[in-house]
Amino acid sequence: MNELGAALRAWRDRVDPATVGLVGGTARRVAGLRRGELAMLAGISVEYVARLEQGRAATPSSQVCSCLARALRLSTEEEAHLMRLAGFAAAPxxxxxxxxxxxxxVVDQLGHTPLAVYDAAWRLLHANPLFTAVFGDPADADDRNAMIVQFESRNHRVRQTDAERAYFEQSLVADLRATSARYPHDPDVAALVSRLTGNERFRRLWAQREVAAHESAHKTAVHPDMGAICLDANVLTTQDTDLRLVVLTPRAGTDAREKLDRLG
Incomplete structure (x- = not known):
């Protein structure tokens, strides 16, 4: 099974048959769609679905990919990921x-707001002084990659509820899955994925093969002098360069703005 086949199988398993009008009948052995059901919905043969999932078929056409995406109820990001896996996008x-x-x-004009710039694999490229004041000096961290920090060491100045951590990690992993398809030949991306698969939480999320852009999260910074600072992280992805500008804004109804002003 190759990456395309594994993705198709994972997406097929997660589709609730009732959402595509398949109800009743005999007891089901699989949680999602059967191969025959996916074949019927996509307008292709069962044998071809099997060969695709097993990595034995030639690369599907863009038309077949579109049919599979509709049948599997893929998001826009997931359909783009499917197209990349099928070879319909040049890989840098x-x-x-x-x-x-x-x-x-833009960074220079936002000095009153904590912000940082990351690459597509979440390696920190720049943090402004207010970001450093809130979250600590990146030079003191175990690693400059946000995913390694999250899954291996944690920033002691960041407090997350169980729900916030679950959402944040799921979103980061889905984002990295998209990056790994856009840059399949980058050795640093491959090394990052290989390293993180040693972590059980990452390994479980990676196996789900979700694909999505990481766009936002709630963060509570615990500053040694200011105490808790409640922030909303908004992620803006730049065109062409695929960099991520993370802008942290004060959460409404809190005293975060006052504390940021004092730190600034």
Missing amino acids: ARIPTLVPRSLWC
Whole structure:
């Protein structure tokens, strides 16, 4: 089974038959769609579905990919991921790490807000002084990659509820899954995935093969002098360079703005 086949199988398993009009009948041995049901919904043969999932078929056409995406109820990001796995997008050799002048201009105008710039694999490229004041100096961290920090060491200044952690980690892993398909030849991305698969939480989420952009999260920073600072993290992905600008804004109804002003 190759990556395309594994993705198709995972997506097939998660589809509730009732949502696509398949109800009643005999007892089901699988939680999601049967191969025959996916074949019927996509307008292709059962044998072809089997060969695709087993990695024995030639690369499907873009039309077949579109039919599979509709049948599997894929999101826009997941359909794009399917197209990339089928070879319908040129893959850059390495993820971009150069921050363009246009982004520096935005960063310079947001000095009153904690912000950071990451590459597509969540390696920290830049943190402004207020971000450092809130979350600590990145130079003191065990690693500059946010995913390694989250799954292996944790930032002691970040407090998460169980629900916040579950959402945050699921969203990060889905985002990395998309990155791994956009940059399949980048050795650093492959090394990151290989390292993180040693973590049980990451391994479980990675096996789900969810694909989505990480766009937002709630964060509570615990500052040694200011105490809890409740923030909303908003992630803006830059065009072409695929960098992530993370802007942390004060959560409404809290005293976070006052504390940020004092730190600034």
